[in-house]
Amino acid sequence: MNPKTYKEKLLQELYAPYQNCHRCPLGSLGRTNVVFGEGNADARLMFIGEGPGADEDAQGRPFVGRSGQLLTKLLLLAGINRADVFITNIVKCRPPNNRKPLPIESNTCKKLLLLNQIKIIRPDVICTLGSSALSGLLNKDDVKITAMRGKIITSAFESPLNTIKLLPTYHPAYILRNPKEANILFDDLQKAATLAFGEKRSQNT
Ligand code: SF4
DSSP states (O other), rough: OHHHHHHHHHHHHHHHGGTTOSSGGGGGGGSOOOOOEEEEETSSSEEEOOOOOOHHHHHSSEEEEOHHHHHHHHHHHOOGGGGGEEESSSSOOOOOOGOOOOOHHHHHHIIIIHHHHHHHHHSEEEEESSSSHHHHHHHSSSHHEEEEEOOOBBSSSSEEETOOOEEEEEOOOHHHHHHGGHHHHHHHHHHHHHHHHOTTTTHHH
16 A cells, blocks of 8 residues: 555544544534545645635535635645645634634644644645644744744654644735735745745646
């Protein structure tokens, strides 16, 4: 079995017990689907957002609404095919009214699913999208996304994940509200792509 097929099998085994998860409050607050994530199980680059929105909840897929369409478009412009990366969120169930996930929700879901996804996929680079994703991943309340975005963090994870580089950037939903800053998100995506795939990524992906 090749590594990608093996990792796909491990991800399926990880998800199976949580198809109808109620391990945190979000399981009982009106979600339609548990949105585990999608993409290349052997990806070198992984994206982590905050949580599913209405479109994602309805379709059971991450980043398929307006924010996701913008992300997909910017990834293509940066030379990355969406199918070559893995995309997920800190919490897998939609928070009501798109509120931010509570710490109990982020921490529970992260331990059950996200950290295990990271262990299976073992990307070279993780790009967090927005302050909630960064805060949830690092378990810190006081992250300043404007100060931290675009900076490579090499000490985010403990062994054996300590080789993974973390690159925070803005959430595409923020760019939809502030289109003049689209170039900043694009620059960060290019940086993440170069870190993961090298300069000649269009030939590597
Ligand atoms: S957000 Fe995660 S932990 Fe909470 S119910 Fe959904 S899958 Fe379970």
